[in-house]
Amino acid sequence: MSLLSEQLGNSQFVVTAEIAPPKGTDLSEALAAVEKLTGITAVNVTDNQGANMRLSSLALAARLQQQGTETVLQLTCRDRNRMALQSDLLGAASFGIENLLLLSGDHSKFGDHPDSRPVFDLDSVQLLDMTAGLMAGTDMAGKFLDGVPEFFPGAAVNPAAEPFELMFQKVAKKVDSGARFFQTQSVFDRETLERFMLAMQPLQVPVIAGVLLIRSARMARFLNDNIPGVQVPETLVQRLDSAEKPLTEGVKIAREAVAWARELCQGVHLMTLGHEDEIPEILA
Amino acid sequence: MIISELKPFEELQQALADFDKLFIVGCAACATACKSGGEDEVFKFQEWLNEQGKDATGSVIIDEACHIARAARDLRHHKTALQDADALVVLACGSGIQSISSNVDKRVVGGLNSMFLGNVRRFGQYEEMCSLCGDCILNETAGICPVTTCAKGLLNGPCGGMEDGHCEIDAEIECAWSLIYERLKSQQRQGVFARRVPPKNWSRRIQPGRYRLKDGER
Numbered sequence: 001m002s003l004l005s006e007q008l009g010n011s012q013f014v015v016t017a018e019i020a021p022p023k024g025t026d027l028s029e030a031l032a033a034v035e036k037l038t039g040i041t042a043v044n045v046t047d048n049q050g051a052n053m054r055l056s057s058l059a060l061a062a063r064l065q066q067q068g069t070e071t072v073l074q075l076t077c078r079d080r081n082r083m084a085l086q087s088d089l090l091g092a093a094s095f096g097i098e099n100l101l102l103l104s105g106d107h108s109k110f111g112d113h114p115d116s117r118p119v120f121d122l123d124s125v126q127l128l129d130m131t132a133g134l135m136a137g138t139d140m141a142g143k144f145l146d147g148v149p150e151f152f153p154g155a156a157v158n159p160a161a162e163p164f165e166l167m168f169q170k171v172a173k174k175v176d177s178g179a180r181f182f183q184t185q186s187v188f189d190r191e192t193l194e195r196f197m198l199a200m201q202p203l204q205v206p207v208i209a210g211v212l213l214i215r216s217a218r219m220a221r222f223l224n225d226n227i228p229g230v231q232v233p234e235t236l237v238q239r240l241d242s243a244e245k246p247l248t249e250g251v252k253i254a255r256e257a258v259a260w261a262r263e264l265c266q267g268v269h270l271m272t273l274g275h276e277d278e279i280p281e282i283l284a
Numbered sequence: 285m286i287i288s289e290l291k292p293f294e295e296l297q298q299a300l301a302d303f304d305k306l307f308i309v310g311c312a313a314c315a316t317a318c319k320s321g322g323e324d325e326v327f328k329f330q331e332w333l334n335e336q337g338k339d340a341t342g343s344v345i346i347d348e349a350c351h352i353a354r355a356a357r358d359l360r361h362h363k364t365a366l367q368d369a370d371a372l373v374v375l376a377c378g379s380g381i382q383s384i385s386s387n388v389d390k391r392v393v394g395g396l397n398s399m400f401l402g403n404v405r406r407f408g409q410y411e412e413m414c415s416l417c418g419d420c421i422l423n424e425t426a427g428i429c430p431v432t433t434c435a436k437g438l439l440n441g442p443c444g445g446m447e448d449g450h451c452e453i454d455a456e457i458e459c460a461w462s463l464i465y466e467r468l469k470s471q472q473r474q475g476v477f478a479r480r481v482p483p484k485n486w487s488r489r490i491q492p493g494r495y496r497l498k499d500g501e502r
């Protein structure tokens with residue numbers, strides 16, 4: 001059983017962080033960044049995040065897992081058809097990777113290979129269903145597996161999405177399809193999180209709230225214009241704009257979000273994008 | 285109908301570099317309707333050829349260029365002009381171009397890029413609403429196709445990139461799932477939201493598609 005599933009099962013407040021594989025084969029920076037992480041249950045390894053081609057998330061996650069770091073393997077439907085997804089999941093299990101974050105994936109239009117053909121053979125609900133099938137010992141063709149994987153499948157959600165009811169029906173489908181935890185898109189205001197957690201209550205699935213460290217007003221504006229599903233409210237942009245030390249203000253904003261999560265959720269997922277050394281401050 | 289557009293002139297200049305005398309083929313169906321290969325366009329193309337110092341030996345607008353036998357019949361009426369030509373230029377969709385290329389021994393140059401099966405929003409404005417998946421889900425989705433009009437072809441609801449009911453790849457476009465949701469709600473039914481939609485059966489859409497009416501149906 002993974003540490004993440006154990007801690008969530010015991011209603012412990014969990015902290016996850018995330019790391020992006022390098023563009024290239026030099027793992028030293030990524031490994032050093034993971035080295036610096038303290039007080040963390042598991043680290044998410046992103047999968048061609050933002051549709052930018054990088055070293056495979058499975059390769060880095062396998063490496064980390066083998067050196068004793070618990071990972072959450074992110075897997076998107078954008079770059080693989082159902083056969084490749086199943087193979088990669090079996091491969092992941094063979095390296096002892098249990099925690100999964102199963103995603104549709106950002107459209108390739110946003111990344112550095114906009115000319116590529118996006119796959120989306122499955123969507124995230126179908127990917128969860130398929131994973132449940134593998135855990136029950138059969139592949140999508142109904143064939144029996146020789147050696148059955150053990151996973152702790154998670155899914156993503158954007159609690160701020162509108163229409164809320166429409167977004168939430170998919171959350172419910174994901175739970176039906178075996179999502180055992182949720183990691184959310186970055187949350188920027190308390191009411192949004194509250195509304196979402198209220199709706200989640202009957203489903204009884206732990207929620208790990210996404211907290212993003214925003215370094216500057218410029219970064220906030222960039223996110224608003226370029227990253228699907230991320231909308232930093234104008235009040236926060238103003239705060240960063242007028243702060244003497246924007247990074248310190250960013251840490252403060254993140255710390256506020258962590259406080260809401262401690263009150264309302266089962267954990268936080270910290271997205272610090274290279275500023276992993278600020279994590280103790282954010283959690284303070 | 286099939287939406288197509290004229291290839292860039294530089295590309296056409298290169299494709300036609302080796303030929304001086306050309307026979308032009310247009311199509312009276314889709315390419316006429318979307319103004320890429322009708323009478324007007326064939327005429328303009330002929331003028332352009334002249335500007336390039338080339339000759340048109342003749343031209344024909346085929347009823348439906350995708351109809352292989354009809355294309356053959358129409359071409360037969362232009363024997364001499366065809367004989368005089370070094371090559372044919374076809375202003376029709378990719379299907380039309382191939383009807384022609386399978387009917388003549390001469391080189392065939394395609395003049396258009398074919399884009400999608402399109403609906404006409406208003407004159408000159410086309411939108412793709414169906415991508416011919418072979419297993420239609422419209423009856424459950426209030427007549428709005430997620431396979432085509434969702435940028436990711438998702439079948440179980442919106443992705444995390446939806447913002448205020450708009451699509452992550454283009455803020456001008458409404459999210460297909462938001463439209464489906466609104467219309468089902470106004471019809472007071474659950475439709476596709478009542479179940480988890482299983483993965484699509486893409487074997488219904490094996491390439492190349494082939495279909496034959498059964499004897500009694502012909």
Ligand code: SF4
Pocket residue numbers: 413414415416417418419420421422429430431432
């Ligand atoms: S589901 Fe969409 S793509 Fe498939 S046949 Fe119906 S309209 Fe066309």
Ligand code: SF4
Pocket residue numbers: 433434435436437438441442443444445446447450451452453458459460461462
């Ligand atoms: S925003 Fe809606 S239409 Fe656009 S890709 Fe996501 S689900 Fe599809």
